[in-house]
Amino acid sequence: MANDTFSPGVVAARLPASAYRANFGDLHPxxxxxxxxxxxxxxxxxxxxxxxQACPTAIDVPLFIRQISTGTPLAAAQTILSQNILGGxxxxxxxxxTLCEQACxxxxxxxxxxxxxxLQRHATDRAMAAGPQPFTRAAPTGKRVAxxxxxxxxxxxxxxxxxxxxxxxxxxxxxxxGGLNEYGIAAYKAPDGFAQAxxxxxxxxxxxxxxxxxxxxxxLALDDLxxxxxxxxxxxGLAGVNALEVEGEDRENVRDAVDFIAELRQTxxxxxxxxxxxxxxxxxxxxxxxxxxQARLLGAxxxxxxxxxxxEEMGASAYERDLAASKGVRIITHAAPLRVLGNGAVxxxxxxxxxxxxxxxxxxxxxxxxxxxxxxxxxxxQPLEGAxxxxxxxxxxxxxxxxxRTSLAGVWAGGDCAAGSKDLTVSAVxxxxxAAMDIHAALMG
Amino acid sequence: MANLASEFVGIKxxxxxxxxxxxxxxxxYNVRRAYEAGWGGVVWKTLGExxxxxxxVNGPRYGAIWGADRRLLGMNNIELITDRPLEVNLRExxxxxxxxxxxALVVSLMVPCEEEAWKAILPLVExxxxxxxxxxxxxxxxxxxxxxxSAVGQVPEYIEMVTRWCKQSTRMPVIxxxxxxxxNILYPAEAARRGGADAVSLINTLNSxxxxxxxxxxxxxxxxxxxxxxxxxxxxxxxxxxxxxxxIARNPATAGLPISGIGGVTTWRDAAEFLVxxxxxxxxxTAAMTYGFRVVQEMMSGLSDWMDEKGxxxxxxxxxxxxxxxxxxxxxxxxxxxxxxxxxxxxxxxxRCYAACEDTSHQAIAMSPGRVFEVKDxxxxxxxxxxxxxxxxxxxxxxxxxxxxRDPRTGAxxxxxxxxxxxPNNPSVRAAG
Ligand SMILES: Cc1cc2nc3c(=O)[nH]c(=O)nc-3n(C[C@H](O)[C@H](O)[C@H](O)COP(=O)(O)OP(=O)(O)OC[C@H]3O[C@@H](n4cnc5c(N)ncnc54)[C@H](O)[C@@H]3O)c2cc1C
Ligand SMILES: Cc1cc2nc3c(=O)[nH]c(=O)nc-3n(C[C@H](O)[C@H](O)[C@H](O)COP(=O)(O)O)c2cc1C
Ligand code: SF4
Numbered sequence: 001m002a003n004d005t006f007s008p009g010v011v012a013a014r015l016p017a018s019a020y021r022a023n024f025g026d027l028h029p030x031x032x033x034x035x036x037x038x039x040x041x042x043x044x045x046x047x048x049x050x051x052x053q054a055c056p057t058a059i060d061v062p063l064f065i066r067q068i069s070t071g072t073p074l075a076a077a078q079t080i081l082s083q084n085i086l087g088g089x090x091x092x093x094x095x096x097x098t099l100c101e102q103a104c105x106x107x108x109x110x111x112x113x114x115x116x117x118x119l120q121r122h123a124t125d126r127a128m129a130a131g132p133q134p135f136t137r138a139a140p141t142g143k144r145v146a147x148x149x150x151x152x153x154x155x156x157x158x159x160x161x162x163x164x165x166x167x168x169x170x171x172x173x174x175x176x177x178g179g180l181n182e183y184g185i186a187a188y189k190a191p192d193g194f195a196q197a198x199x200x201x202x203x204x205x206x207x208x209x210x211x212x213x214x215x216x217x218x219x220l221a222l223d224d225l226x227x228x229x230x231x232x233x234x235x236x237g238l239a240g241v242n243a244l245e246v247e248g249e250d251r252e253n254v255r256d257a258v259d260f261i262a263e264l265r266q267t268x269x270x271x272x273x274x275x276x277x278x279x280x281x282x283x284x285x286x287x288x289x290x291x292x293x294q295a296r297l298l299g300a301x302x303x304x305x306x307x308x309x310x311x312e313e314m315g316a317s318a319y320e321r322d323l324a325a326s327k328g329v330r331i332i333t334h335a336a337p338l339r340v341l342g343n344g345a346v347x348x349x350x351x352x353x354x355x356x357x358x359x360x361x362x363x364x365x366x367x368x369x370x371x372x373x374x375x376x377x378x379x380x381x382q383p384l385e386g387a388x389x390x391x392x393x394x395x396x397x398x399x400x401x402x403x404x405r406t407s408l409a410g411v412w413a414g415g416d417c418a419a420g421s422k423d424l425t426v427s428a429v430x431x432x433x434x435a436a437m438d439i440h441a442a443l444m445g
Numbered sequence: 446m447a448n449l450a451s452e453f454v455g456i457k458x459x460x461x462x463x464x465x466x467x468x469x470x471x472x473x474y475n476v477r478r479a480y481e482a483g484w485g486g487v488v489w490k491t492l493g494e495x496x497x498x499x500x501x502v503n504g505p506r507y508g509a510i511w512g513a514d515r516r517l518l519g520m521n522n523i524e525l526i527t528d529r530p531l532e533v534n535l536r537e538x539x540x541x542x543x544x545x546x547x548x549a550l551v552v553s554l555m556v557p558c559e560e561e562a563w564k565a566i567l568p569l570v571e572x573x574x575x576x577x578x579x580x581x582x583x584x585x586x587x588x589x590x591x592x593x594x595s596a597v598g599q600v601p602e603y604i605e606m607v608t609r610w611c612k613q614s615t616r617m618p619v620i621x622x623x624x625x626x627x628x629n630i631l632y633p634a635e636a637a638r639r640g641g642a643d644a645v646s647l648i649n650t651l652n653s654x655x656x657x658x659x660x661x662x663x664x665x666x667x668x669x670x671x672x673x674x675x676x677x678x679x680x681x682x683x684x685x686x687x688x689x690x691x692x693i694a695r696n697p698a699t700a701g702l703p704i705s706g707i708g709g710v711t712t713w714r715d716a717a718e719f720l721v722x723x724x725x726x727x728x729x730x731t732a733a734m735t736y737g738f739r740v741v742q743e744m745m746s747g748l749s750d751w752m753d754e755k756g757x758x759x760x761x762x763x764x765x766x767x768x769x770x771x772x773x774x775x776x777x778x779x780x781x782x783x784x785x786x787x788x789x790x791x792x793x794x795x796x797r798c799y800a801a802c803e804d805t806s807h808q809a810i811a812m813s814p815g816r817v818f819e820v821k822d823x824x825x826x827x828x829x830x831x832x833x834x835x836x837x838x839x840x841x842x843x844x845x846x847x848x849x850x851r852d853p854r855t856g857a858x859x860x861x862x863x864x865x866x867x868x869p870n871n872p873s874v875r876a877a878g
Contacts, residue, residue, distance in 0.1 A: 034515075041513030044836050047796030050816070071514060105793040109837065 005277070005301040010253050010345075012377050014299025020270040023297040027188045027323075028092075028118055040069035043114045046105055047378040051116055054103035055086035056162045056422065059098060059443040065119055078128030078134060080120055084433070085159045086152055088128060089181055090426045092190045095286075097319040099426070128197070131205040138165035143443045146171065146229040148216050151179020152425045153415025155202060156432030157439075161233075162207035164440045169229070170208050173215035179237055181308035181425070183262040183334050186290040187270075188297070215386070224386040226410055231439045234398065234406070234413040235432060238423075240385030244282065244378055248340030257281060257291035257379035266296055276375025279303045280349055282337055283379030285315030291377045292329045303329045304371060306334040308344035308354050308362060336364060340376065347371050384417050394419035404435030412439055449740040449745060451760050453725045454618040454643040454703050456576040458485035458549035461748075461760050462716065462741050463730035465707050466553035466579060466622075467489050469738070471527055477544070482738035483745060486549025488646075488728060491526035491581045492534050494556040494566060495761065499525045499587075505666035508655030508675060517735050519681030523666065523673055525587045526555050531569070539573040555581040555593050558603055560610050567615045575769035577617045580607060580765060582633070583649025586675055595649070598624035601636035606642025619729045620705060623647040623689075625682075630689040634699045645693065646705035646728060648686045650676025681733035683709030684866035687722055691771045694723025711740075713747025720760065721767035757870035775865040782852045782859050783827040783843040785809070785820045791840040792818060798831035798841060806830050 003011045015023070031039060036230050043065040051061040067076035076118040080087035096102075096117040096131050127134065143166045147154045150172035158168045176182050181195040203210065216236065225232045241256045241315035243249065253276065267273045275298040281288045284307035297301045305324065307314055310333050314321065321331060335351040342348065349371055350366040383396050392407035397419040404412040414431030416423050420432060451461035463486035464470050464479055471490035479487055493499060501524055527534060542550045552575045556562040570578060582598030589596040597603045604621060611619045620639035623630065625648040637645050638695040652674050654664045664672030686708025693699045706724025710716050711732040719727050732740050757763045787798065787810075794816040802810040808825035810831065820831075832841045846852060846859045865871055 017508040038514050044795045044797055047800040047812075048816075049796075050794070105795040 005299050008277050010274045010276045013271045017271055024187045031122045033117050036068050039115045039127040040065045050103035051100035051349050054100045056427045059083045073123045073126040076123035084429050086429050088124035091117050093185050095317050098317050105436045133201050135163050141165040142228045145231045146225045147233045149235035150177035151237050153428035153432035156429045157233045157436040158208045159202050160433050160436035162205045168208045171211045175213055181263055210366045217386045232411045235415040238382035238384055239417045240383040242381045246337050251340050251342050252345035254346050254376040257287050275300050277301045278372045279375045280373045281305045281377045288379035289316045293324055293327045296327045303333045306335050307333050346373050346376055403438040447749040448759050451726050456549045460485035461726035462744050463728045465730040467730040469733045473541050476541050479738050480545045480548050483741045488551045488553050489553045491553040493526050494562055495531045498528045498530055501525055501528050502668050520679045520731050521653045521675035521677045523586050523675040535573055542574045550575050551577045551579050553579040563610045564614050572599040579620040579622050581622050583622050591811040595626050601632045604633050605640040608637055612641040620644045620645040620646050624649045626652050630692055631696050634693045638702050639877045644703035647689055648708040650678045653677035680709045680711050680741050690724050691722040694768045695771050713744045720763050723765040723768050725764055763784045778862040780863050782846040784822050784825050785831050785841055786844045787841050791837050797834045801830050801834045812850045
């Protein structure tokens with residue numbers, strides 16, 4: 001008998017074959033030319049615009065919107081891409097509701113901001129359809145830079161360095177480059193192979209040699225890179241996962257949300273990807289929401305996010321929480337896991353309600369409850385893993401000063417692995433770009 | 446519901462909204478439907494002399510200016526007068542007028558600038574039972590090259606002459622439709638009055654090229670690679686039309702001459718503005734062409750509500766009410782001082798007022814941390830630019846200083862009114878003193 005949403009256990013093909021395409025299609029369909037002009041007309045062309053200030057890459061938002069409104073989307077794209085070469089991905093994944101669109105004066109005025117994200121997508125889509133990436137490399141400088149980690153931070157730095165005339169080698173430990181663009185971002189935010197298409201387009205600048213499948217700390221050593229290259233940029237993201245540290249955590253079908261998402265992103269036929277009937281996601285960030293929503297979209301019957309603090313403290317924005325709710329995900333707050341129960345595989349999870357302690361911490365109350373679960377995803381944060389010896393750390397990340405300078409001469413770091421990052425694609429881009437400019441200045445003296 | 450009944454040069458209509466002479470009034474089918482939709486009257490699409498009718502280009506015939514959401518802001522056309530045979534039009538006019546005796550039906554005419562031509566057509570029109578005629582001296586394209594339309598309307602002597610011919614040959618009221626493609630609207634208006642016109646109507650369309658096709662490098666609308674100037678109309682021309690109407694209304698030589706206001710009337714509010722500036726009724730073309738005949742319903746309800754609210758009892762009671770307040774620049778009070786004031790509650794902090802004032806006006810707005818924008822009274826000349834660029838209605842207002850207050854910009858005390866005619870900087874005042 002075919003599976004459906006009620007089939008117990010962790011099974012594939014819960015939905016009719018046609019449902020997957022619809023469920024994992026574009027979350028926000030693109031604006032057509034007319035819609036874009038109407039949306040662009042709402043921009044007030046603010047002085048010293050708050051949206052630009054709110055953008056970590058400081059895109060000149062009013063200018064690009066005006067360029068769209070006058071029928072020149074390619075000029076608009078140039079405005080965007082000169083600040084943010086991954087403007088296409090950022091248009092899809094940025095939590096604009098907490099960045100530019102939150103700052104937009106029309107949000108203040110009417111509670112309905114200019115649709116900056118969708119307009120940015122309109123322009124960058126046009127540019128990508130129009131042909132190769134639009135920048136030309138400067139004359140060769142003869143300098144060689146190693147970039148380790150090909151997520152948004154590494155890709156951006158590589159592009160900027162190549163643009164400035166340096167020879168770049170871009171290393172990544174995974175078989176495919178892209179970092180979380182390829183392995184992390186929710187499938188419905190960037191469908192149809194967008195991440196790889198954008199990377200191919202970006203690499204069109206030339207001067208970037210990609211070496212995939214070699215890890216720093218294994219095949220690669222920082223000392224060798226420092227010797228062989230004029231500068232090194234580390235953008236290795238956060239490769240670790242945090243453990244729940246509760247009894248029964250090692251039961252079958254309890255896994256890290258990021259692994260589930262990475263597997264989902266690499267699965268060509270989603271009907272073949274198994275998912276539980278009753279799914280619990282533990283955590284409160286974007287990863288938790290993405291895992292929960294995608295589990296629902298795969299056909300899980302009931303999906304519950306359980307977060308130990310209140311809704312205001314969740315990493316996921318109100319918009320993301322609403323998205324989850326609209327997809328039928330239930331969110332329970334103020335509850336922490338006590339035990340994972342089951343016989344081999346997980347059957348239930350026991351939680352205790354929590355309350356704040358005076359010192360800012362949390363304590364468990366003796367009120368407990370159990371939720372049915374045949375699959376549990378842990379989404380309680382990713383720590384830095386595999387930072388080379390000898391680099392000073394700041395907390396759990398690589399310590400940096402200024403635009404990404406580490407404690408080692410000739411070594412820069414940026415993106416999620418560096419202290420002070422906001423753990424967003426767009427901030428990784430900003431840091432990659434700024435570190436590249438600093439490297440350039442250092443190399444050209 | 447206010448009484449909207451209108452009487453214009455003796456022609457009665459249930460409301461002051463007439464359709465202007467143009468495609469909406471080109472045939473019986475349209476005009477019947479227009480009356481059914483509520484239009485008080487129509488000016489039939491301009492008739493030419495008997496014989497083979499004019500020939501239009503196939504099209505495109507219209508150019509346009511749009512807002513971002515394709516709201517039509519201005520339109521131009523290269524159509525001519527009616528291209529249907531005279532007998533057909535006359536037969537239809539007669540039939541329609543017979544069935545709608547309470548509605549106004551005026552016939553627009555344009556024949557060669559010869560007395561015989563006018564004498565020949567007038568009895569034919571009279572015979573239909575139409576209420577009046579409108580002399581089309583306005584059409585700026587096609588007909589002008591043949592010595593008609595605006596070619597006549599641009600020469601006051603011809604206007605006077607043709608008007609006189611018509612007045613001598615018909616008992617129908619004669620309305621002279623003026624072209625705005627002149628330097629001073631008073632010359633043609635005065636000429637019409639001298640010729641004995643019962644009224645003037647204005648404006649006809651403005652010479653224009655709406656846009657250029659940057660692929661073809663040709664004006665639009667483009668006919669087989671070429672374009673020509675056309676007549677501009679719609680919301681964009683309203684300010685020009687309002688001024689011309691007001692000039693005629695307040696000019697001693699034309700004061701009291703009935704005016705039919707035309708040009709960009711799109712809503713009840715536009716109509717009310719024409720009426721208070723001296724128009725006895727209004728004519729509409731582009732709004733009907735854009736939205737269909739039903740727009741007249743909004744015009745009627747809006748005008749009626751406004752009249753009720755203000756206690757105006759009849760159309761006659763509002764016509765020309767704003768004319769006394771239209772004056773020359775030199776009579777404006779130079780001692781009237783206002784200061785812009787930004788309502789901090791309403792401000793959304795876009796900074797447009799700041800950019801406008803700082804870059805292009807008087808550097809009278811201060812921007813402080815937290816994006817707080819405030820007017821510096823000692824710099825503000827009260828130009829009003831900030832009000833116009835502010836996206837929030839009523840966020841910035843111009844607050845007048847009371848008599849006796851000191852203007853922090855000039856140090857002068859606001860006092861009795863004084864205008865340019867008495868101002869010491871005026872060379873003629875100095876000469877006299
Ligand atoms: C599930 C999930 C969903 C997210 N959704 C969003 C979102 O919608 N919007 C948003 O703005 N942000 C989102 N984020 C955050 C965003 O993806 C990251 O902030 C961003 O990708 C960080 O970029 P990065 O280049 O620093 O690191 P990464 O994208 O993590 O890239 C690091 C790269 O380094 C490589 N690497 C790691 N260690 C080594 C090593 N030792 N040797 C060689 N290579 C190595 C990795 O293989 C990887 O390719 C999400 C994160 C997750 C986990
Ligand atoms: C397509 C078109 C054809 C017109 N034809 C005539 C005409 O035959 N006779 C005339 O007197 N005015 C003609 N006009 C001018 C209108 O009657 C009117 O004066 C002008 O459009 C301004 O009014 P509006 O802004 O309401 O359109 C025409 C206008 C348009 C758009
Ligand atoms: S804040 Fe909004 S309205 Fe102002 S410039 Fe930015 S997008 Fe435009």
